[in-house]
Amino acid sequence: MHSRVSVVGGGVAGLSLAALLGRDMDVKLFEEHKVVGYPKHCTGVVSSETFKLFKNMLFEPPTLASSREVEIHAGSKSLLINLSKNPVYVLDRQLFEERLLDSAVSAGVEVKLGVRVRSFKTSPNGVTLIAGSREESFNSITIAEGAAGRLSKSLGCPGGxxxxxxxxxxxxxxxxxxxxxxxxxxxxxxxxxxxxxxxxxxxxxxxxxxxxxxxxxxxxxxxxxxxxxxxxxxxxxxxxIAKPCSPIHCDERIYLTGDSAALNKPLTGGGLYAIARLTPVLAGAIKSGESSSLIKAFKVLEKRHRVQLNARRALMALGGLHVGAEALARSIEARELIEAWDFDHHEEAILRFIKHPAKALSILQQFLSAVLFRAGL
Ligand SMILES: Cc1cc2nc3c(=O)[nH]c(=O)nc-3n(C[C@H](O)[C@H](O)[C@H](O)COP(=O)(O)OP(=O)(O)OC[C@H]3O[C@@H](n4cnc5c(N)ncnc54)[C@H](O)[C@@H]3O)c2cc1C
Structure with missing residues (x-):
């Protein structure tokens, strides 16, 4: 069992993980900014599923609004997605991170704000971090540094x-x-x-x-x-937008999570769903030193990403995501797909259509006309 661990990065991924680990372990979190939640970057839109995952993990995330309808506009067409059963929430990202910080501190996590981890080196017993002007050793570290990926790149994560x-x-x-x-x-x-x-x-x-x-x-x-x-x-x-990077490195001495592991959904860029899904499993793996559940959960996510990433590549080759959206908006068959829309699992809608060649053909025809009649901004 790891005894002393560190989390690098105080965004949603790092703070939520630290809050879970702090209950049972000696945890130190480094965040380069002096406050959490700033500078802002995220819109904070999440599905009901993601909202509930966060709620079950720690507490109900603070929200700015919720919405039961999403209207997709593409070219001259639009499609209304009814989400009355599963509304979409707009999280108050800054307040959410502040509350996550409170949870981590209450759980006993030592939080170092305004301290940037510059690099790390592994040793047979763990990992040494070079943070600010000091070196400090831990049994394991988790990199949750976000999309810039300054540290995660050195782990050989494929870019994208x-x-x-x-x-x-x-x-x-x-x-x-x-x-x-x-x-x-x-x-x-x-x-x-x-x-x-x-x-x-x-x-x-x-x-x-x-x-x-x-x-x-x-x-x-x-x-x-x-x-x-x-x-x-x-x-x-x-x-x-990349192939997700494995969360486990250097014989379980280094873990990766959140945007630094490129866990964003390839068709929308949303990253909070994967964080909500993987954080409790990652915390379990770090606490127990047993990674089989984490590997399994990551593989499920990776498989979903692969379908979405391939769909994305195909659309980009045709000119962009708007070509696909326009085809969907024009196609009557697409209404069925939209009715079954799942905010976090776009691959399910894609696979459903691949299994129905007639519908796929109809959408393909719309793709071709969308390529020919591109409109928009
Ligand atoms: C414009 C935009 C809109 C978005 N909208 C949505 C949305 O609506 N829904 C959704 O699900 N996702 C959205 N996302 C993605 C979402 O913001 C990310 O998936 C999420 O914030 C990732 O959280 P994280 O904790 O992994 O990384 P971050 O939130 O980036 O946090 C990483 C933290 O680590 C700190 N850090 C980095 N390096 C170091 C270091 N070396 N030492 C110490 N600290 C360090 C950083 O300062 C930062 O505070 C959006 C992203 C953008 C850019």
Whole structure:
């Protein structure tokens, strides 16, 4: 059993893991910033499933809003996804991280804020971290450093596509529906743009392309049918779209989690689902020194990612994700797929269609016309 362990990174992945480990182990967490939750980068949209996983793991995550409808816009078409049974939640990311920090501290974790881990070296008994101006040894470490992957790269994790995502927090000049909009456009071939209402404000953002701010805001205002006030805040960050990296390295002396293991969903970039799913299993493996459950859970996730990643590559080869979205929006058969939409398991919808050649053919025809008639931002 590991006795003294460290977590590098105080985002959702690192803090939630530390909070679980701290109950039974001597844990030290390093976060390079002086506060958690800043700088902001994430929109915080999660499914009911992810919300419940976090709730069962530690506590109910604080939210800014919830939504029972997502409207997908692609070209001149749109598709409404009804999520009345399983609403989507917008987490208050900053407050969530602050509460995770409280949980970790209450569990006895020693938290070092404002200390960056610069490098590490392994020894037969564990791992030595070079943090700030000091060296410190641990039986094992978990790297939860996010998408930049400065430390995880040295573990030979395969790289992949890196997307830059931007968010603008804007005032909304009127009372609006609690409906999330996703816009698939030729300006964002690698992802999409979004409009996420949170009371009198909205998070408007995009990833996988480049859009000038005012052009984005005008486009969204027109297509979401809202009047926008001024931009209050802007922020963003990197999203890793890659084959996930194994969570276990150097004979269980080093573990990887969260965005540093590229656990983001390849078709949306969302990373919180995988964190919610894997963290309790990872904590169990670190506590017991027995990794079979972690390997099994990771393989399930890896298999799902493979299907999504292949679908993504095929769409990118056709011109971008908007081509697929447009085909779905045009196809009557797609309605069935959308009805069975699962926010976290896009591969299930993809596999369902592959099993029905007639439907797949119909969507393929729409793909071809979407390639020919591309529209959008
Ligand atoms: C624009 C944008 C929108 C997004 N929207 C969503 C969404 O709606 N839903 C969703 O599920 N996901 C979304 N994501 C992805 C989501 O934000 C990430 O999956 C999630 O934040 C990853 O958490 P993490 O703890 O792994 O990494 P991070 O949140 O990046 O945390 C890592 C922490 O480690 C610290 N750190 C790094 N290196 C060191 C070091 N050497 N020493 C000490 N500290 C270090 C960093 O400062 C940081 O605080 C979005 C991402 C972006 C960029």
């Amino acid at each position: 596509e890196v997307i830059y995502g931007v968010n603008y927090l804007a005032r909304v000049g009127e009372c609006i529906e609690a409906k999330i909009h996703a816009f698939f456009t030729k300006s964002t071939p690698g992802l999409f743009a979004w409009f996420v209402p949170i009371g009198g404000e909205a998070i408007i953002g995009y990833g996988g392309g480049l859009i000038q701010r005012d052009k984005l805001l005008n486009y969204i205002a027109k297509h979401a049918g809202v009047k926008l006030g001024g931009v209050v805040e802007s922020y963003g960050g990197l999203i890793n």
